[in-house]
Amino acid sequence: MHQSINTPSIKTLSAGTQALVGHQMPEIQQEIATQLGVEAPEEHRAQQLALQHVESADLILGMERQHRSEAVKLSPRALRRTFTLRELARIAELVPDEDIAFSEAANLVENMKALVEAAAVNRGLAVSFEDPEDDDVVDPYRRSKQTYKESRDQVVSALGGIVTYLNRAAV
Template sequence: MLSLFDKTPDRSSFNILVVCTGNICRSPLGESLLRNELSRLPVKISSAGTHALVGQPMHGPVQNFADEFGLSDAALHEAQQLTIGMLKESDLILAMDRGHRREIVEMLPRASRLTFTLREFARLADQVSNEDIAMRSGHSPLELLRSVVESVAQLRGTLPLLDDPLQEDVVDPYGKDQGTYKLSVGQLLPAVDASARLFNDAVGEI
């Protein structure tokens, strides 16, 4: 079977791309959270928007959450537009909702096996064991990281369907009330935690 990464040139890092609409709320917060939780791994994390408010900083209410979580890098964020080049350079693409996932695959169909909603990836990650990963990899950190994605992708279609498909999405809080911002962050945090835990456990001590 061809690897998901046969197309990927040799690199010194594993590239994760987080995608939402404007790249000022959900995806930059997800980027910062993942960077914090995966800081000891050879991972590069970026974010972009399908309809980005290019050059804009993280939206104020979301920046407040980032400050609360101690994410100092969030203050440096500038929104950028998603491009095919970004998709081609990614080892994993985490969309904030199913609409973004669809747009990504329409832009670059071959990225479909590397593209998940964040909550989808987290739900599948909970079902992956270290033994599953070891069966698909060598022993270098990069091989292990890429094997995580292969192991998660193999589980697609094997879990029961969700009663509510919205459970695959992180709600867009932009322009809504404070309760919606809290809901969005409350959906994002556990999904980031589950995803990061799988990567950290897979690589172990390096």
Template sequence: MAAGDRFEVLVVCTGNVCRSPVAEQVLRARFGERFARFSSAGTFALVGQQMPEQAQELARLLGAEPGPLHAPRLIDASMIEQADLVIALTREHRGEIVRLLPRANRFTVTLREAARLIECLAAAPEGDLDLAPLRTVPVPDALRALAPMMMAERGLATPPTAADDDDVVDPFRQAQEVYDRSGEQIIDAIDRIEAALRRLAERA
């Protein structure tokens, strides 16, 4: 399958050395890249640096194999334009993305918010959700159709208890316990997204 035929997911944090590459690598390990392609960038990328060893170890613990040649990239509007879905690690990152490309508001979501929204979509009553058309199109196109359906749940999903419950904590230059908490937040969201996708697939 040509690269352009895959569902493009861009993951964004600040420095592109901890949260976004870890999430990118775990998503790739979890879902593969037959139908989707995962990349990452930073709003204030530490270009020329590598993932800290703690971040690499975190990716391994979460089931990924961190690439030794990960190169932090500074996000720009063209990267956002090419994505089908942009996953920010915090609401602040989401705001920066939308400032670069205002129409990205329609396809940019934080990782933890995505888990809430897709769970809400998967729990929709049988008569409210018509997934049958997704069976007749290639998987990347089904994902492109599913993404706006997920985003439309913003007005329906139960809001977080606290606003920062939609953020993943930044572990850069922090103690190991902060790396652990960041990893727990990332893997919890990805686990929930995968489970909800499986439920939706069973209903299609």
């Protein structure tokens, strides 16, 4: 007898608000992605953010506040699960355990949704940067190699905090 186990999966998708649809990422960005362990970055193709992306996502992370706004314009109901990358990293540091409502019967995906909700609840409590642009990742497109490295460092730093936060779902 074969028994099937329904294991939840986590899927990621990348889409832009001003995407050059079908284009590869710039060569320097492919090099950085390879250095960071991304497999086959040359296969990545840009796609435009669409309503179905926003409505089907449990968490939406924009690189800039404008990206977050564009996602919410497509679907205002997405506000509570839409953040900039750096904003979520900042909030994640502050979320107390008592604000996370894990269910004993929940699976990993449901626990991650609880973490997203806890971040939304704590959004207003997180101290904002003095300059709101500090929630944005610098856009390196068509800029210097140093700007690409600055962008990389901002992403890597923010992702470290977010991964640590989301790992709390694996209880």
